[in-house]
Amino acid sequence: MIDQVKHYIEEVKNFEAKSLEELEQFRIKFLSKKQGLITKFFAEFKNVPKEEKPEYGKVLNELKALVEHKIKTLRQHLEDQQAQKVDMDLTLPGENMAVGTRHPLSIVRRELLDIFRRMGFAVAHGPEIEDDWHNFTALNFPHDHPARDMQDTFFIERDPDVVLRTHTSNTQIRYMETHRPPLKVVLPGRVYRNEAVSYRSHYVFHQIEGLYVDRNVSFADLKQTLLIFAREFFGEHTNIRFRPSYFPFTEPSAEMDVTCTLCGGKGCPVCKYTGWLEILGCGMVDPNVLRNMDIDPEEYTGYAFGFGIERIAMLKYGINDLRIFLENDKRMLDQFQYLGDEE
Numbered sequence: 060m061i062d063q064v065k066h067y068i069e070e071v072k073n074f075e076a077k078s079l080e081e082l083e084q085f086r087i088k089f090l091s092k093k094q095g096l097i098t099k100f101f102a103e104f105k106n107v108p109k110e111e112k113p114e115y116g117k118v119l120n121e122l123k124a125l126v127e128h129k130i131k132t133l134r135q136h137l138e139d140q141q142a143q144k145v146d147m148d149l150t151l152p153g154e155n156m157a158v159g160t161r162h163p164l165s166i167v168r169r170e171l172l173d174i175f176r177r178m179g180f181a182v183a184h185g186p187e188i189e190d191d192w193h194n195f196t197a198l199n200f201p202h203d204h205p206a207r208d209m210q211d212t213f214f215i216e217r218d219p220d221v222v223l224r225t226h227t228s229n230t231q232i233r234y235m236e237t238h239r240p241p242l243k244v245v246l247p248g249r250v251y252r253n254e255a256v257s258y259r260s261h262y263v264f265h266q267i268e269g270l271y272v273d274r275n276v277s278f279a280d281l282k283q284t285l286l287i288f289a290r291e292f293f294g295e296h297t298n299i300r301f302r303p304s305y306f307p308f309t310e311p312s313a314e315m316d317v318t319c320t321l322c323g324g325k326g327c328p329v330c331k332y333t334g335w336l337e338i339l340g341c342g343m344v345d346p347n348v349l350r351n352m353d354i355d356p357e358e359y360t361g362y363a364f365g366f367g368i369e370r371i372a373m374l375k376y377g378i379n380d381l382r383i384f385l386e387n388d389k390r391m392l393d394q395f396q397y398l399g400d401e402e
């Protein structure tokens with residue numbers, strides 16, 4: 060009897076199952092309550108001679124433990140194998156999560172700021188809710204001067220001294236309040252004007268202001284900086300031209316055109332057959348502005364410029380309706396890429 064049990068111990072040790080069904084047959088053979096071998100052997104216990112009982116009990120328990128262990132490990136193994144057979148290529152890369160895209164205005168703003176950063180300009184910001192002094196008076200807009208009408212202003216009803224800034228030039232003043240020359244800075248931001256919404260104007264848009272004040276700054280410096288900027292952004296074959304203009308805070312003042320980005324200067328509907336596109340206002344900082352900031356205009360001179368980001372983005376991407384920048388239609392936004400974190 061003992062030998063029989065030992066024989067089964069060997070059998071169990073060598074047993075391998077190729078499937079869970081086979082393993083189930085094995086389990087029934089040994090552990091089935093009614094006909095299983097273990098039950099049968101335990102029933103034989105009473106017939107075993109007395110002196111053999113201890114050894115018989117020992118090998119029988121060993122057989123039982125072995126069977127249970129074998130079933131447990133084989134089942135685990137077979138189940139793992141089955142899981143791996145799932146009809147799926149686990150080495151394929153996962154599906155990308157949609158992370159959204161950067162807004163075209165942000166893409167262009169960053170590109171513009173990067174160009175000026177490479178030329179040594181710092182970047183700073185100013186408030187959108189402004190007082191009359193910073194938005195107008197310090198910039199040499201006299202009270203009741205018609206120049207104020209150039210920019211239709213949103214006033215706060217309760218306090219006419221408070222406005223939504225009409226341009227980023229307010230930040231020139233803020234910056235000169237806290238920094239002494241030499242100073243060289245670009246100032247991006249959102250601006251507001253009381254204008255009807257159309258394909259080419261909006262009551263909210265974006266600008267970048269530039270300001271450089273130091274000893275011996277000349278109009279030639281301004282031209283050189285803007286030429287480099289135009290060629291970096293619009294391409295190396297871009298030319299620029301200046302037309303005399305008027306802004307209260309610069310003297311002399313100019314508007315700058317670049318070679319039409321569409322026709323390269325030959326003339327087309329976009330440039331109204333002139334070959335040129337107007338993109339910014341600029342000039343030498345008016346001595347009155349410097350004086351307002353306690354900077355001596357005999358010692359220091361400076362240049363300033365300002366332009367709209369929407370206009371530049373429209374030229375870059377061939378967008379012909381300014382309103383779409385604010386609509387945030389996903390079909391439009393999805394055409395731009397996510398380009399990493401800002402600044």
Ligand code: DAH
Nearest residue numbers: 226309340341342363364365
């Ligand atoms: N602030 C002007 C505007 O919004 C743009 C401008 C013109 C800014 C000339 C300047 C400048 O700094 O020198 O129309």
